Amino acid sequence: AQSVTQLGSHVSVSEGALVLLRCNYSSSVPPYLFWYVQYPNQGLQLLLKYTTGATLVKGINGFEAEFKKSETSFHLTKPSAHMSDAAEYFCAVSAPSGGYQKVTFGIGTKLQVIP
C-alpha cells in the first residue's frame, strides 16, 4: 500500500522568504511523486512530478522538489515566496497496482504568505 504524510497542515512564511513544504511517502515499489496546488474554489493544478531520472525536479511558478529515496521524502521548495503562492498544496504518490492508475494524496498544507 502507498501513503503520503505531509508535515504541517498550515505553514506561514513572509513574502520573500524560503518556502519549504514537507512530504514523506511510503511505497513498497519505486513510486511516482507529485505536488499539486489548489487555489480557493478551483481544481488541482500539477506543480511538478517525479517519475524516473533526475531526482531534482523543477516545476511551475519557481517551485522545485527533490526525491530522496533514503529519506523517503519529496519536499517542495521555493527560494522566495510571493503573495500569489498562498494556496493549499498536496503531495501525492502513485505506485503500480495494475498500472499506476491510483493516486494517493496527502492531507494538504495550507500556505499563508505574510506581507
Add this chain to the structure above:
Amino acid sequence: EPEVTQTPSHQVTQMGQEVILRCVPISNHLYFYWYRQILGQKVEFLVSFYNNEISEKSEIFDDQFSVERPDGSNFTLKIRSTKLEDSAMYFCASSEQELGTDTQYFGPGTRLTVL
C-alpha cells in the same frame, strides 16, 4: 489551453436521491478518473476508467457508485442513493496516457451537498 470541465459546479440533493455528476475530459485523453474531497479532508481516489471499463477503484467506490462514458465526450459519475456522508467536492481528471508517463488534468470540481 484545453481543460477539463465539470457540471454542475454545485449540486444540492436530498438524501436517498440519485445524482449524476458530469465531466467533459480533454478531447484526446484516454484515461479518466474521479476523486472526492470531503470538506477539511484529503483528496481521495474513487475510480479510474480506460477503454470503456473500470481499471481500478477504491474501497469507497461501492455499489452505490457507477461511472459511464455515454458518448465520445462525457464521463459521468452516478450515485444511486445519496447519503449525508457523500457530501464532498468531486473532481474529475483525465490523462492522455497512463498516469506514470503522463499528467492528470483536473477539472474545477462539483460540490455535492446532501441534505
